[in-house]
Amino acid sequence: MANHSPLRFKNRVFYTLVAAGGLVVLMGLYAAHMMEGHGHIITGMNNQIVWGMPHVFAIFLIVSASGVLNVSSIGSVFNKPAYKARAPLAGLLSIAMLAGGLTVLMLDLGRPDRIIVAMTRFNPTSVFAWNIFLYSGMFSAVALYLWTMMEKRMNPWSKPAGLLVFVWRFVLTTGTGVIFSFLVARQAYGTAILPPMFIVMSFAWGMAVFHVAQSSIYEWNEKLLDPYVQKRMKNLMGVLVIAALYFVAAYHLTNLYFARQTGFERFILLDGGVYPLVFWIGYFLLGNLLPLLLIYHPALGKSKSILFASLLIILGGFCFLYVFIIGGQAFPLSIFPGYQVTSSFGDGAIGLYQPSLPEIMLGMGGVGIAFLITTIGVRVLDFVPHELPKSA
């Protein structure tokens, strides 16, 4: 009987977690309030770097929200029991991160009070507008899916619902990639490789987030994860990390292949100051090589090192997006090819960007929202796979 009692946080742990999460969310809301009052002048963003830290956070959350569903898709679409047991938790994480990411995106708007405008006036040629539709649809699809899993009567429907989610999240991550693919005039973006790259990265990041959530929940409940499940999931994560790395390499190599992009690649990978540093140290070394070592080295690969690897993969994701989003804008547009250009508006010059506290707080607030929803969800509903407790 004890084996099948739902895993829930102990009271004290639970309230501490909720308080901590709530505090972070409040800080984020306060930052948004400041940004509304003073304008974006209090952020590091400007007319050249128009998307900054909030977008790094929001896109990470949204992309991972799609990726984390990998776990449920493997469970319901491909019928793997170990994953099936984890599908509800994956669904919850997905909804939580989607909510966090969307809140950040919304609160970063110049006019967040007009969000209704964004929902009611729909410009069909805008990928951005499609994405608003895709994100809200994703919510409903995952909610439906969770319902079919948790409500016994609805169980037979969980497979089709899982399939819907499976398809929808592909479209969603493609949509996120397409936001950048459409920016044809920007050297960093405007390439067709972005949507598949985002899909594969979403798998890796989503797995990492799932791992962190799962390990924490087990740890705080003093339960032990089945080593067999652990091993399978860790191997899958390793493969996904390698696949994502492959796509990132392909992205940079395609850029290099087109002669006029070499300037941009030099900037991002070699002499662009903070961006190459974040790319090589943050993304490549800490976010990929080290986690792969932790996962595949025979002496390692235990639960602690897997948790550490997952955290590093998440860090790597943030580093990647920082370089991709902010570095991509910092490199000047090529308006007059063949000319050396200067102006009072930053033409021909590397854009300057210094992330400010309010925008980081806003981004963290999104993470806080995801954390709160997950914590409360896990406590209130039975979201955690049942396994033997450590003490049993």
Add this chain to the structure above:
Amino acid sequence: MSDTNEISNTSEQRRQFLKTSVGAAAVAIAPGMLMFDMAHGKSEAVSGKVRWGMLINTANCEDCDKCVKACNKENGLSGGLSPTDSQWVRKVELKDMRTGRSLALPMMCQHCAEPPCVDVCPTGASFKRADGIVLVDKHICIGCRYCMMACPYKARSFVHEPLHDQKPDVPRGKGVVESCTMCVQRIDKGLQPACAEACPNKSILFGNLNDPDSEISNKMRTQASTQVRADLGLDTGLRYQGI
């Protein structure tokens, strides 16, 4: 039908694809146009028979910024040059990397016939009037800045701070995006854009690209002119000579 200004559009797949939804986009944009027109107490004379454009002769453009100053004054811009200040028109200094030849020119919204900013705008706040002028409806813009990401000419500014002392006929607002309006408020009164009027060397020629007899059309027929980044196939309403 005059084809003087028809520039062969590169058949980008993307564009073709977007074209299919243009009808629906028009529906979304129409109310925005209405609002803008109302803001200006104006509804006639904006028709497809007219396509406003400018021809900029860089040969006469010298080391001055009278056009920039005139724009700031006309539209109530602060004239500040920090990265967060709005600059609707800016002077760009160019140096040909092969020959070393230098030149300068005013750069602003190119009033594209196929404007990426309008394509990507989620709310339809960015729109193109029937006379070719591309505007932002400041009542609908949510300040997402996607249009700034999409504009190949860095033509747009985001209002980063609360504004004071605004000009009544130039609607602006904190948290929304703005750019050169070709001085619609003047054009609709039959005047020229402030920059064109202010240039001491008459380097900026303003006129109707759709009228084969207009001065601008005549000049473009007889003299070489180019679009900036013509390879993008956006069919810009601004043309330059000497680059």
